[in-house]
Amino acid sequence: MTTLPAQWKAFFLTGLLCLWLSQAVAWCEGTWRDDFDDICAKTDQAMTLTLPELTLLVERCGALQKVIETQDESVRKVYLKRLQMCRNLYAYMVEFKKNQQPSK
Amino acid sequence: MKKIFLVCAMLLMGSSLLWAAGGSKKRKPLPYDFGAVTISNYSQQAGMAPVVFDHWVHRKNYTCRVCHVDIGFGMTANSTKIRATDNAKGYFCGSCHNGKSTLNKSKIFASCATSYSREEYGRCQRCHALEKDPAREEAFFSFLATMPKETFGNGINWEKAEDMGALKLVDQVDGISGKRGAMKTQSDFALKSKVDGMPDIIFSHTKHTVWNGCELCHPDIFVGIKKGASKYTMIELFDGKYCGVCHDKVAFPQTDCKRCHAKPV
Numbered sequence: 001m002t003t004l005p006a007q008w009k010a011f012f013l014t015g016l017l018c019l020w021l022s023q024a025v026a027w028c029e030g031t032w033r034d035d036f037d038d039i040c041a042k043t044d045q046a047m048t049l050t051l052p053e054l055t056l057l058v059e060r061c062g063a064l065q066k067v068i069e070t071q072d073e074s075v076r077k078v079y080l081k082r083l084q085m086c087r088n089l090y091a092y093m094v095e096f097k098k099n100q101q102p103s104k
Numbered sequence: 105m106k107k108i109f110l111v112c113a114m115l116l117m118g119s120s121l122l123w124a125a126g127g128s129k130k131r132k133p134l135p136y137d138f139g140a141v142t143i144s145n146y147s148q149q150a151g152m153a154p155v156v157f158d159h160w161v162h163r164k165n166y167t168c169r170v171c172h173v174d175i176g177f178g179m180t181a182n183s184t185k186i187r188a189t190d191n192a193k194g195y196f197c198g199s200c201h202n203g204k205s206t207l208n209k210s211k212i213f214a215s216c217a218t219s220y221s222r223e224e225y226g227r228c229q230r231c232h233a234l235e236k237d238p239a240r241e242e243a244f245f246s247f248l249a250t251m252p253k254e255t256f257g258n259g260i261n262w263e264k265a266e267d268m269g270a271l272k273l274v275d276q277v278d279g280i281s282g283k284r285g286a287m288k289t290q291s292d293f294a295l296k297s298k299v300d301g302m303p304d305i306i307f308s309h310t311k312h313t314v315w316n317g318c319e320l321c322h323p324d325i326f327v328g329i330k331k332g333a334s335k336y337t338m339i340e341l342f343d344g345k346y347c348g349v350c351h352d353k354v355a356f357p358q359t360d361c362k363r364c365h366a367k368p369v
Contacts, residue, residue: 037282043319044287074190078176085173085319092323 032067036079039064040086046093051101054094061087136244138258139163139354141181150188153234159354160244160258165207167275168350169317174281175199179325179349188216197231199280207274256360263311275314287313294367298337304367325349 039060042049049057061083068079133140139159147154162171171177175196178184184196191198192215200207203214213227220228244258251270254261265271276284290309297304312321325346328334334346341348341358351358358364 041283041285043317045285046318047290048288072193074187074193074195077185077190078195081176081178082173085324088323089319092327 032064032071035060035064036068036083040082043086043089046089049090049093051094051097054090054097057090058087058094061090135248135257135259136241143182143186145182145185146187147232152228152232155231156233157231158240158244160247160260163262163273163354164247164271165274166277167273167315169315169320170275170277170281173317173320174277179320189218191216192218200277205277254356254360257356262356273315287317289313297365302361303365303369305364306366307364 039057042057046054065080065083065087068076068083071079141157141159142154143157144154172179176184177196186196190196191201194202197215199205200212201215203211205212213230215231216228217224248259252261252264252268253259254264262271266273275281290313292306292308292310295305295307326334336346338358340346342352344352347364348358356363
């Protein structure tokens, strides 16, 4: 079996590394977008969600905000605004539900 | 005599104050212009004319929610700070105006590009319009002819048009709108009128939630979810707050009293 020259090996490894990096970036982007879609898909049912469910959604919005803040300027402009709208609705519903609960 | 002089002086002072405040009567927009928004954040710096955005062209095809929630356009002119690069990357106008997306099986023209040839400059002028385009005006009037009429705004009763099936609005755009669950139907309710003799308001929650979703209005425009939690007056509404965020600007004007004060007496 013939062995590849060292230069070819380095070239092949660099290519593999680039491919892996681009896949990783795409995967990361896909992950936060999936997370965003999952969080904001529940705004239509905000009225019917329970207090713990709403609280969890607000927390998830906070965590996602940090991820979006690291993205490209256009992405930040669009998704931070969209996320804020979802977060504000859930946060308002939390407050509304808390006020509805009978005081102990 | 002294009293008359005092009243005259007060009237004169009042009118001069109004004059100084630029209190000239607001010109009623023409049906064609109603809902048109001029966007001029960065265009002029780039040597382009401002963008004249016609709401009617878009609202005949899409719900408000698609643009103002899913795409992320702000609710006031120039608040979004759209850049050509945002559009070219497929955000804001570029979400649909990308040369690939289709509507009713026809391709939607592409918006901004990072570079363009002399021939392509014509495409820029479709939005960056310096002068009124008679073709667009003509398109409006031929569309108007097919729609149920209304006295105010742009002369179209959009609600009726949708009810009778003349319009079928798109509520989700692939790759832009996230997945949505079934919306809990919100019941319509009546709001007590503050003026004697004026019929109470019938608020169509069902219609508004279908067009806007929940997050467009709550809590940014209406802080209260419970009926009566947001207190407001007609003065605030005419000042562009609460219902005035949309009504008078794009949705039917608030001078069309009977559209809201609709509860039979």
